[in-house]
Amino acid sequence: MRVTATVNGRERDADGVWECESLLTLLRERWGLLGSKNACEQGECGSCTVLLDGAAVCSCLVAAGQVQGREVQTVEGVDDPAVHRAFADEGAVQCGFCTPGLVVAVHGLLRRNPAPADPEIREALAGNLCRCTGYEKILDAVRSAAEEARS
Ligand code: FES
Numbered sequence: 051m052r053v054t055a056t057v058n059g060r061e062r063d064a065d066g067v068w069e070c071e072s073l074l075t076l077l078r079e080r081w082g083l084l085g086s087k088n089a090c091e092q093g094e095c096g097s098c099t100v101l102l103d104g105a106a107v108c109s110c111l112v113a114a115g116q117v118q119g120r121e122v123q124t125v126e127g128v129d130d131p132a133v134h135r136a137f138a139d140e141g142a143v144q145c146g147f148c149t150p151g152l153v154v155a156v157h158g159l160l161r162r163n164p165a166p167a168d169p170e171i172r173e174a175l176a177g178n179l180c181r182c183t184g185y186e187k188i189l190d191a192v193r194s195a196a197e198e199a200r201s
């Protein structure tokens with residue numbers, strides 16, 4: 051199967067895609083986009099989060115063929131200085147394994163809701179697991195990025 055999609059604003063294609071191949075495999079192994087991390091491969095951890103037509107999805111649960119003709123944004127394509135700065139400044143990055151998925155999810159959240167309340171932030175990030183930070187620093191980073199983006 052041949053798959054063509056717009057990835058981070060650029061058209062990409064791949065030949066010989068297996069019917070059960072995931073979008074995560076397509077991104078990492080065929081297109082060399084290693085920012086989306088592979089941890090559980092079961093939709094549990096959120097480390098592989100990308101935006102598909104603007105909506106956050108676990109790329110390990112999306113079949114590669116489902117992205118035909120659609121827009122994919124990976125962490126490599128998230129040009130969002132407020133989010134990057136907030137994660138660094140608030141100490142929301144420790145081992146960093148969860149960070150790409152969180153950055154994509156936060157970017158997606160703030161694009162559709164520039165002033166999220168805490169319950170909305172928690173709901174948007176409920177699918178992203180972090181083993182290091184205890185989540186408070188991540189919540190601080192989202193609040194701070196939202197504030198900066200609005201000022
Ligand atoms: S690798 Fe996709 S949710 Fe964990």
Ligand code: FES
Nearest residue numbers: 144145180181182
């Ligand atoms: S910073 Fe280590 S898993 Fe989140």
